[in-house]
Amino acid sequence: MSRQADSRNEVAERIGYITRVQSFSACHRLHSPTLSDEVNKRIFGKCNNPNGHGHNYKVEVTVRGKIDRHTGMVMNITDLKQHIEEVIMIPLDHKNLDKDVPYFANVVSTTENVAVYIWDNMVKQLPANLLYEVKIHETDKNIVVYRGQ
């Protein structure tokens, strides 16, 4: 091993990324309380159906941080699983997002806003500066990324 590599092994910090994937099922209706019924129908089309529609969402939660030289981990995935259970599964799985989740009473339940909801709650639970990205597959074709900006 070269001297440079030796010195990197001794002092340099390695940055790693961990992604945990979690699926949940929920229904919703795209409808903005700040727009008329007519405009809602025009903008959201079939997704404004008064009785709603459902998705099998797939969420990817990514954390970024130093690989601890003692544990070999950015964070323990067992802990990440527990946070995902509390932030995603308990409040959102098998729920009507608009009616069961108070946050969406006045916030349109687009996938962008679901990603913001997950980010805002996940960031409260994780150690500072660890959360990197929330990616949601609403369908196989519709994917949203939010990085807290």
Ligand SMILES: Nc1nc2c(c(=O)[nH]1)N=C([C@H](O)[C@H](O)COP(=O)(O)OP(=O)(O)OP(=O)(O)O)CN2
């Ligand atoms: N910017 C956004 N646009 C739309 C969202 C959203 O969350 N953000 N959501 C919807 C609808 O809720 C719905 O998810 C769209 O479903 P659909 O068009 O059926 O999904 P696909 O594109 O995968 O289906 P195809 O019919 O095969 O194209 C709409 N817009």
Ligand SMILES: [Zn+2]
């Ligand atoms: Zn939808």
